[in-house]
Amino acid sequence: MRHLLNRVAATLPVMAVVAVLVFLLIHLSPGDPAALIAGDTASADDIARLHAALGLDRPLWSQFLLWAGRLAQGDLGTSIFTHVPVSRLLAQRVEPTLSIALLTMTLAVAASIPLGVLAAHMAGRWVDRLVMLFAVLAFSVPVFLVGYLLIYGFAITLGWLPVQGYVPLSKGVGPWLSHLILPCVNLSLVYTALLTRMTRATVLDVLHEDHIRTARAKGLGVVAVLGHALRCAAIPIVTTIGVGIAFLIGGVVVTETVFAIPGIGRLVIDSVQRHDYPVIQSVLLLSAGLYVLVNLLIDLSYRLFDPRIRA
Amino acid sequence: MTVPSPQADQAGRPPLLDIRDLRTHFDTPDGTVRSVDGVSYRLEARETLGIVGESGCGKSVTALSVLRLLPTPPARFAGGEIRFQGTDLLGLSEREMRRIRGNRISMIFQEPMTSLNPVLTVGRQIAEAVTLHQKIGRRQAWQRAVEMLRLVQIADPERRAGEYPHQMSGGMRQRVMIALALACHPDLLIADEPTTALDVTIQAQILELLRDLQAKLGMGIVMITHDLGVVAECCDRVVVMYAGRKVEEASVADLFERPLHPYTRALMASMPSLQGRGGRLAEIPGMVPAPQELGTGCAFAPRCPLATERCRRETPDFTGAATGHGVACFEAAPARHQPVVLHRHAGARP
Numbered sequence: 048m049r050h051l052l053n054r055v056a057a058t059l060p061v062m063a064v065v066a067v068l069v070f071l072l073i074h075l076s077p078g079d080p081a082a083l084i085a086g087d088t089a090s091a092d093d094i095a096r097l098h099a100a101l102g103l104d105r106p107l108w109s110q111f112l113l114w115a116g117r118l119a120q121g122d123l124g125t126s127i128f129t130h131v132p133v134s135r136l137l138a139q140r141v142e143p144t145l146s147i148a149l150l151t152m153t154l155a156v157a158a159s160i161p162l163g164v165l166a167a168h169m170a171g172r173w174v175d176r177l178v179m180l181f182a183v184l185a186f187s188v189p190v191f192l193v194g195y196l197l198i199y200g201f202a203i204t205l206g207w208l209p210v211q212g213y214v215p216l217s218k219g220v221g222p223w224l225s226h227l228i229l230p231c232v233n234l235s236l237v238y239t240a241l242l243t244r245m246t247r248a249t250v251l252d253v254l255h256e257d258h259i260r261t262a263r264a265k266g267l268g269v270v271a272v273l274g275h276a277l278r279c280a281a282i283p284i285v286t287t288i289g290v291g292i293a294f295l296i297g298g299v300v301v302t303e304t305v306f307a308i309p310g311i312g313r314l315v316i317d318s319v320q321r322h323d324y325p326v327i328q329s330v331l332l333l334s335a336g337l338y339v340l341v342n343l344l345i346d347l348s349y350r351l352f353d354p355r356i357r358a
Numbered sequence: 359m360t361v362p363s364p365q366a367d368q369a370g371r372p373p374l375l376d377i378r379d380l381r382t383h384f385d386t387p388d389g390t391v392r393s394v395d396g397v398s399y400r401l402e403a404r405e406t407l408g409i410v411g412e413s414g415c416g417k418s419v420t421a422l423s424v425l426r427l428l429p430t431p432p433a434r435f436a437g438g439e440i441r442f443q444g445t446d447l448l449g450l451s452e453r454e455m456r457r458i459r460g461n462r463i464s465m466i467f468q469e470p471m472t473s474l475n476p477v478l479t480v481g482r483q484i485a486e487a488v489t490l491h492q493k494i495g496r497r498q499a500w501q502r503a504v505e506m507l508r509l510v511q512i513a514d515p516e517r518r519a520g521e522y523p524h525q526m527s528g529g530m531r532q533r534v535m536i537a538l539a540l541a542c543h544p545d546l547l548i549a550d551e552p553t554t555a556l557d558v559t560i561q562a563q564i565l566e567l568l569r570d571l572q573a574k575l576g577m578g579i580v581m582i583t584h585d586l587g588v589v590a591e592c593c594d595r596v597v598v599m600y601a602g603r604k605v606e607e608a609s610v611a612d613l614f615e616r617p618l619h620p621y622t623r624a625l626m627a628s629m630p631s632l633q634g635r636g637g638r639l640a641e642i643p644g645m646v647p648a649p650q651e652l653g654t655g656c657a658f659a660p661r662c663p664l665a666t667e668r669c670r671r672e673t674p675d676f677t678g679a680a681t682g683h684g685v686a687c688f689e690a691a692p693a694r695h696q697p698v699v700l701h702r703h704a705g706a707r708p
């Protein structure tokens with residue numbers, strides 16, 4: 048418990064630094080946001096008014112305190128472009144992105160752990176070579192290409208699945224899943240490749256350790272021995288899974304674009320095009336926060352998988 | 359400990375372990391490595407047989423062959439039989455072999471620090487073996503694990519069962535290994551250098567523990583070591599191995615009194631305790647030839663002070679097995695019982 052509190056407390060300075068960086072990133076980037084927002088036809092007066100409205104005429108430290116103070120109260124600001132509170136914008140986008148991230152990772156884990164363990168068990172033989180070939184292909188073929196092929200095959204030609212779009216979970220698991228399955232399969236290929244390689248390498252290492260010989264000497268069969276090996280290989284595998292989830296949440300831009308899913312990735316693209324600073328800042332903060340959170344969870348899970356870390 | 363005759367039991371019962379002319383080779387990219395090349399030994403129930411020889415002479419490969427724990431390929435059984443209570447283990451299926459491992463034949467290894475699974479409690483590792491081989495519930499298996507830990511004299515076994523290997527010292531982990539190996543009361547225990555990695559006082563404790571447990575449980579023990587001191591302390595009979603072959607076999611008393619093979623005598627000369635001084639082992643000059651370097655003739659000839667032309671040309675047969683003291687050497691003569699001083703042969707690294 049004390050450990051838990053310590054770990055959580057340790058994330059606070061990280062988040063503070065992130066907040067400063069996110070703030071500076073926008074305000075030190077070239078170009079006057081007010082001018083950009085106002086557009087080509089705006090007069091100098093219009094721009095000056097906009098400056099005042101956005102608080103851009105004050106000193107930087109004062110702007111930061113104002114922004115950070117609002118942030119601390121949960122006020123992420125209002126979108127310059129849509130005039131909708133950013134928190135509401137984000138809330139709409141979080142469900143699709145989270146859905147994609149978690150389903151993608153579930154598919155990737157379900158495929159890659161058995162594949163990786165099998166490849167390690169068969170190391171050097173043709174099954175192993177086949178699995179590794181698949182991993183290389185899955186990793187190197189562009190996501191959008193596979194995405195369009197999947198749409199063409201399963202949605203257009205066979206007509207089994209919807210082409211694009213997103214249906215919230217509240218409208219039923221069936222429609223939700225049928226809209227998600229193609230983008231998630233698409234996206235999971237890369238993570239399956241990554242995790243398969245990771246699992247194979249770590250399990251293969253463990254299989255050469257002395258205690259595996261002990262396990263076999265006591266009469267355990269292949270499956271049980273591989274189970275022992277997988278347990279010992281858990282930490283690098285779990286780390287990869289966690290980092291993968293964090294990446295996925297941080298924005299699955301290409302997939303959201305190909306499958307026309309209104310998630311966070313799309314929000315970022317749109318907001319950058321429109322110079323919608325409050326939204327960009329909030330998404331950056333949210334992503335960083337999620338990243339820190341996932342890292343914290345990975346860290347805590349180590350203690351679950353390796354008793355030596357508990358000591 | 360009793361010293362049964364090395365020959366077959368009067369009642370006609372087969373010996374506990376009977377290895378006949380075993381050849382275990384490895385197929386490597388550099389050619390065939392004949393790590394074990396015609397080894398025979400046998401062991402009766404409740405007997406302790408020592409296997410001695412320098413590192414690399416094939417002791418472990420022989421032992422791992424018995425449990426069929428070598429990966430095939432690269433390992434290959436090129437000939438021979440391994441009879442356990444009359445059954446040839448080399449003819450069994452993997453499934454049948456699994457029922458024997460950890461149940462009727464167990465093995466403990468040299469490295470107590472790495473031979474246990476780091477992420478499972480020691481109690482669970484022992485209980486796992488028990489549930490595997492016996493129709494017994496989880497709770498009873500755990501109970502058995504605790505009993506076994508008590509049997510190997512680990513203090514506070516209830517608490518220790520719930521601990522992980524990293525929480526224990528090397529000596530204690532080796533006790534855990536012994537508890538694990540004996541949890542299903544096997545008939546045969548193969549101990550592969552069980553004390554080599556431990557310091558001297560712990561070594562003595564572990565050997566004594568094994569002696570006690572043998573008296574209680576009555577298993578036969580194959581004690582692999584490169585230390586004749588360990589043999590003197592706990593074995594009934596000894597097989598001396600050199601470069602994948604058996605070069606001498608005798609009862610312990612016989613061997614120490616009348617070593618026949620020049621290699622055995624050299625091993626004895628290198629034993630600190632027999633020379634009445636402590637400290638480091640005196641080195642035997644020269645090196646065990648790598649199995650792939652073996653040519654014709656006696657493998658020991660290049661290092662042997664008594665070697666003749668014939669030794670370099672022909673491989674000596676193992677003779678005298680019927681008398682209970684056999685040797686594979688043309689020049690072995692009990693009369694020539696003098697200290698053996700070895701040459702450094704040309705191929706040996708200084």
Ligand SMILES: Nc1ncnc2c1ncn2[C@@H]1O[C@H](COP(=O)(O)OP(=O)(O)O)[C@@H](O)[C@H]1O
Nearest residue numbers: 384391393412413414415416417418419420649
């Ligand atoms: N997997 C393997 N591939 C090739 N050679 C091996 C393999 N395992 C063991 N050997 C060789 O077999 C010989 C005997 O080894 P081993 O039985 O471990 O010796 P020791 O008597 O020290 O236990 C050594 O020369 C070793 O190099």
Ligand SMILES: [Mg+2]
Nearest residue numbers: 417418419550
């Ligand atoms: Mg060895």
